[in-house]
């Protein structure tokens with residue numbers, strides 16, 4: 001727990017520049033919320049707020065968001081980011097996703113992007129069920145362990161897939177949901193993105209630990225793996241200036257139904 005928070009403290013300033021922000025999950029959420037005029041939401045594990053800016057851009061009027069993260073540096077960055085985008089309808093709370101200091105039966109929507117694998121899943125889902133209103137939704141955007149194995153890092157960076165044991169598969173979510181009152185998995189949406197980069201950029205991302213998985217390597221192991229990664233890429237792709245691959249993500253659309 002301590003290591004992961006040190007990682008996010010260090011990376012907070014640069015995080016959003018190192019990761020790609022995709023608009024598709026935002027459009028999906030927007031569509032599911034289109035019947036609501038006033039929306040009280042919370043983003044758990046919000047980081048520097050790159051997805052919150054998009055939520056505000058797309059949902060617009062009547063939307064208020066509580067941005068929650070355990071990491072103070074991330075919340076500071078979020079505050080600055082949202083203000084720079086002239087967004088004022090938000091508050092931040094520094095807390096763990098496992099115990100939410102939020103009112104019961106209050107929220108119209110909860111979202112979490114790329115963060116759920118850092119939470120205690122059962123505690124987080126129980127808290128989500130408590131704070132959501134009846135018939136409201138929790139959207140979990142993440143990547144499965146198997147999706148992680150198929151991306152450029154899982155395929156070519158030695159041990160990346162084996163080290164990243166925190167990501168889960170659909171059955172783990174389904175089993176955990178069964179232990180939580182009132183939450184049902186209404187649907188699952190799959191996202192596939194075509195990516196293009198040069199090797200230099202991929203090396204920069206890895207060196208800056210754009211995925212916290214890299215923090216699970218010792219220094220020596222990381223350097224050796226990075227060298228092998230570069231050799232793997234060069235031998236697999238003809239042109240290291242034009243590396244093309246697919247990233248995959250998943251969205252769980254979960255509804256609170258009291259009966």
Ligand SMILES: C[S@@+](CC[C@H](N)C(=O)[O-])C[C@H]1O[C@@H](n2cnc3c(N)ncnc32)[C@H](O)[C@@H]1O
Pocket residue numbers: 005008044045046047048049050051068069070071074095096097098112113114115118119120
């Ligand atoms: C990979 S980042 C994703 C940030 C943001 N959602 C995004 O996609 O840009 C994960 C975030 O979850 C936060 N986090 C990790 N464990 C947490 C916990 N137990 N409770 C709340 N936030 C947590 C980290 O501080 C970090 O900001």
